[in-house]
Amino acid sequence: MTATHGSRKADRPKAKKAFGIGMLGYSFMGKAHSNAYVRMPFFFDPPPAIPRLVTICGRSRQKVREAAERYGYPRYETDWRKVVADPEVDVVDNGLPNDMHAAPCIEAAERGKSILCEKPLARNAKESETMLRAVTKAGVKNMVFYNYRFVPAIHLFRQLVAEGAVGKVRQFRAAYLQDWIVDPNFPLTWRFRKSSSGSGALGDIGSHVIDLGRFLVGEIESTCALTKTFMHERPIPGTSKKGRVDVDDAFISMVKFKGGAMGSIEASRVAAGRKNHARIEVHGSEGSLYFDLERLNELQLYSLRDPADRRGFRIISVTERMHPFMSNWWPPGHSIGWEHAMVNQVYHFFDALANDKKVEPWGATFHDGHRVDVILDAMLKSVRTERWESTS
Ligand SMILES: NC(=O)c1ccc[n+]([C@@H]2O[C@H](COP(=O)([O-])OP(=O)(O)OC[C@H]3O[C@@H](n4cnc5c(N)ncnc54)[C@H](O)[C@@H]3O)[C@@H](O)[C@H]2O)c1
The missing domain is CATH 3.30.360.10 (Dihydrodipicolinate Reductase; domain 2)
Structure with missing residues (x-):
């Protein structure tokens, strides 16, 4: 019998909370962010929480399927709305082109999801103001990839x-x-x-x-x-x-x-x-x-x-x-x-x-x-x- 088998439930370290990731974009930033989610609990010991890869989205069905396999997402989509609406997604990560930052982020905020978004936040300040208003109203955690x-x-x-x-x-x-x-x-x-x-x-x-x-x-x-x-x-x-x-x-x-x-x-x-x-x-x-x-x-x-x-x-x-x-x-x-x-x-x-x-x-x-x-x-x-x- 191994030590693990013998240990009582109460002695085991508590499993860290996991947060489901919905990644929008599989290209340069989709790849860089996915890499960061996988590496973080590998290097930060103990990690504050576990990012769990849930689903990834891109325009080309074939390319997003390949990316899902390579990066480790069990599912993939070509419509960002499905990712944002997915009940298993707690954190929406927006790595899409700049004109596609606002709509998914605003919808994610309205659904109470935490949000990470690539820079620049939007195409202009008027657009990013609507995004800021949405996350403020929803009270969700948010961050821009000014990495x-x-x-x-x-x-x-x-x-x-x-x-x-x-x-x-x-x-x-x-x-x-x-x-x-x-x-x-x-x-x-x-x-x-x-x-x-x-x-x-x-x-x-x-x-x-x-x-x-x-x-x-x-x-x-x-x-x-x-x-x-x-x-x-x-x-x-x-x-x-x-x-x-x-x-x-x-x-x-x-x-x-x-x-x-x-x-x-x-x-x-x-x-x-x-x-x-x-x-x-x-x-x-x-x-x-x-x-x-x-x-x-x-x-x-x-x-x-x-x-x-x-x-x-x-x-x-x-x-x-x-x-x-x-x-x-x-x-x-x-x-x-x-x-x-x-x-x-x-x-x-x-x-x-x-x-x-x-x-x-x-x-x-x-x-x-x-x-x-x-x-x-x-x-x-x-x-x-x-x-x-x-x-x-
Ligand atoms: N923080 C940094 O250092 C850094 C570096 C590069 C890019 N960026 C930012 O990241 C964002 C993306 O840049 P990138 O270089 O990854 O761009 P990219 O052109 O390489 O990739 C864009 C991604 O968006 C997807 N996409 C485009 N239109 C779509 C649609 N209608 N529906 C679903 N998916 C769609 C594409 O399939 C692709 O996966 C931009 O905002 C850019 O400014 C940040």
Whole structure:
């Protein structure tokens, strides 16, 4: 007889509560989120709760069936309404294109489900306001996948700024640069149409660094921006025709923070040679902090208070057990990657869900998602008016 057979029921650890996941989208984000649900209880010991994969949804029946098999979902659908209505689904995860964020999230809220949604929360602030109203009215837990908040070095960045390690913040600088559409023959997908995406590089990757500006420094009160579209037409997939691009390829902006700091935020999807380069820098009265997503295990600190730093920035390898989330991963010096931030984020959400904790301020709620959309709208307005625009 094994020890388990012999143990009395009362001696066994209590089974963790499980929450059923309904995943909308099986592609890039559907895959990344599903991976995070599977990994979280594997690495976080004990997990606050167990994410149970219930069903996944996508447009193509064949592809969603294959994805369900690969990721571990017992069921699949091609109609998101069936996923949202499924009684076994407790948490709806929306990884669909931007024009399909609002309707499923609002319906999920009305059905009392907890909700995770990809960024940007919606195509514009008016749309995300309806989503924010729905989750607030229903009182359901909600979070936006501003996943870079959960990179341990970014978590540490925020802690150090809050502790005053760089003194009073004077300047924030962020550039998110990619080059995956630098080829003019890259096809016209949903990301190039304002009606489906809302904006281009601005909302797609600029939203991440705008969110980080708010996360690390505080609220943004006004902005002045410039956008540019370099390639106005792209091939329509499956045809020999070209269609019009009506979103930006790149943007640059200046921002004013409520706390008095100034900032510059930019993004491009045509920055030749840059693959996923997000650099964030904060300069304060007592020093500076610097982070680069392509070296995400590192944080650089320069302190005017520390004589040793006169030789230059010190590089902190954010892989020690004392660093945020790192006690759940590998021994010190064994680096982590892009997908681990999503696992950390899923842990945070399930901890909030199972133990009735707040998602904010470490996680981005629909309030934060809406605030980013307000800032994106103000930037687009500023492009038209060629003036500073308020984000209040
Ligand atoms: N947080 C991040 O780092 C990050 C990275 C990439 C994308 N995103 C965001 O994630 C979202 C999805 O992006 P993606 O790159 O996975 O897009 P994608 O184009 O690769 O995938 C879209 C998915 O939506 C499904 N879909 C589209 N229309 C549908 C419909 N009518 N019914 C059912 N399913 C439908 C497709 O089948 C596919 O599975 C976007 O909001 C994007 O901005 C976030």
